Amino acid sequence: MFACSRNRWLIAALLAISGTALAQPSPDPVARGRYLVEAVAACGNCHTPQGPAGNLPGMTLAGGMVFDEKPFRAVSPNITPDPETGIGRWTDAQLIRAIREGKRPDGTTIGPPMPFELYRGLSDTDVAAMVAYLRTVPPVRNAVARSEYRIPLPPAYGPPVESVAAPAEDPVARGRYVAGPLGHCVECHTPMGEGGRRDWSKVGGGGQTFEGPWGVSVARNITPHPEAGIGRWSDAEIIRAITQGVSADGRHLFPPMGYAYYAGASEADLRDLVAYLRSLPPVP
Known part of the structure; x- marks a missing residue:
C-alpha cells in the first residue's frame, strides 16, 4: 500500500512539474x-x-x-x-x-x-x-x-x-550563425571572387576596402592565421575589437563596422562568435 501511494504521489508531482513547465511563457x-x-x-x-x-x-x-x-x-x-x-x-x-x-x-x-x-x-x-x-x-x-x-x-x-x-546547441554552430545570418560578419570579412561573388573558400580572409568620411578602411583577416589574422589575439582582445573598435595593439578601428551596435551583443553570443572564428581555416 505504501509503495502504491508513493508511486501515485510521484506521478502526481511529476505531472504538476510538467504542467508548470508547459505553462511557462515563451x-x-x-x-x-x-x-x-x-x-x-x-x-x-x-x-x-x-x-x-x-x-x-x-x-x-x-x-x-x-x-x-x-x-x-x-x-x-x-x-x-x-x-x-x-x-x-x-x-x-x-x-x-x-x-x-x-x-x-x-x-x-x-x-x-x-x-x-x-x-x-x-x-x-x-x-x-x-x-x-x-x-x-x-x-x-x-x-x-x-x-x-x-x-x-x-x-x-x-x-x-x-x-x-535554429542552430545546433554547440558553441561553434551558434557562432557560425552569429557570424553569418545574424551579424553577417563574413559578408564584409570574406574577399570577393570571380563574378562579383564571395570566395567562400577563404571565409574571414578580409581585404575588402570601404571608403567613407574616415578615409579608406580595409576589412581585417579574422581567421586564426598567426601573422595575417587574429591567431595571436586573446579572446578578450577579439571581443574588444568587435564591441569597442580597438585593435589588439590599441589602435582605434574605422567604420563601417557597427561597434556601437555590437556593444549590445550578449556575452554568450560573443563567446560563441569567438569559438567559431577560432575554428576557421587560417587564411594567409
Missing part, C-alpha cells in the same frame, strides 16, 4: 527582435541616416543612407512602420520574404548591399521576432530615393525559403 519575440535588430544584426548601421555627429535624432531605421560604389548607388529603405514611406502596409510574410529572399511585395528584386545569401539562413523564430519588433518602432515619414544598379540583378537569390531551424 520568450518575448519583441524583446528578442529588439536585441537582434539593435545589437547583433546592427540593422541601424545601414537603415538609420547619419550626420556628422552620428545617427540623426528621431530617424531610427528611417532609411536614406547612400552606398555609392562602382556597381551601384544603393539607398537604404525606410523600414519603420510608416504606411506611406515605410513598411506599414507590408504583411509579416512579405517582410520575411524581403529579409530572407530579397523580394518586395510587388515581386521586384532588392539589390545589394543587403547580404541575402546569408539572410536566407535566418531561423524562422528569429526572422519572425525581427518583424515583430519592427512593428513596434515609431513610424517615421521619410521618402527615400530609389537605388540605381549598374549591374543586372538576379531574378532570385535562390529557391523560396521554406523553413529554417
Whole structure:
C-alpha cells in the first residue's frame, strides 16, 4: 500500500512539474527582435541616416543612407512602420520574404548591399521576432530615393525559403550563425571572387576596402592565421575589437563596422562568435 501511494504521489508531482513547465511563457519575440535588430544584426548601421555627429535624432531605421560604389548607388529603405514611406502596409510574410529572399511585395528584386545569401539562413523564430519588433518602432515619414544598379540583378537569390531551424546547441554552430545570418560578419570579412561573388573558400580572409568620411578602411583577416589574422589575439582582445573598435595593439578601428551596435551583443553570443572564428581555416 505504501509503495502504491508513493508511486501515485510521484506521478502526481511529476505531472504538476510538467504542467508548470508547459505553462511557462515563451520568450518575448519583441524583446528578442529588439536585441537582434539593435545589437547583433546592427540593422541601424545601414537603415538609420547619419550626420556628422552620428545617427540623426528621431530617424531610427528611417532609411536614406547612400552606398555609392562602382556597381551601384544603393539607398537604404525606410523600414519603420510608416504606411506611406515605410513598411506599414507590408504583411509579416512579405517582410520575411524581403529579409530572407530579397523580394518586395510587388515581386521586384532588392539589390545589394543587403547580404541575402546569408539572410536566407535566418531561423524562422528569429526572422519572425525581427518583424515583430519592427512593428513596434515609431513610424517615421521619410521618402527615400530609389537605388540605381549598374549591374543586372538576379531574378532570385535562390529557391523560396521554406523553413529554417535554429542552430545546433554547440558553441561553434551558434557562432557560425552569429557570424553569418545574424551579424553577417563574413559578408564584409570574406574577399570577393570571380563574378562579383564571395570566395567562400577563404571565409574571414578580409581585404575588402570601404571608403567613407574616415578615409579608406580595409576589412581585417579574422581567421586564426598567426601573422595575417587574429591567431595571436586573446579572446578578450577579439571581443574588444568587435564591441569597442580597438585593435589588439590599441589602435582605434574605422567604420563601417557597427561597434556601437555590437556593444549590445550578449556575452554568450560573443563567446560563441569567438569559438567559431577560432575554428576557421587560417587564411594567409
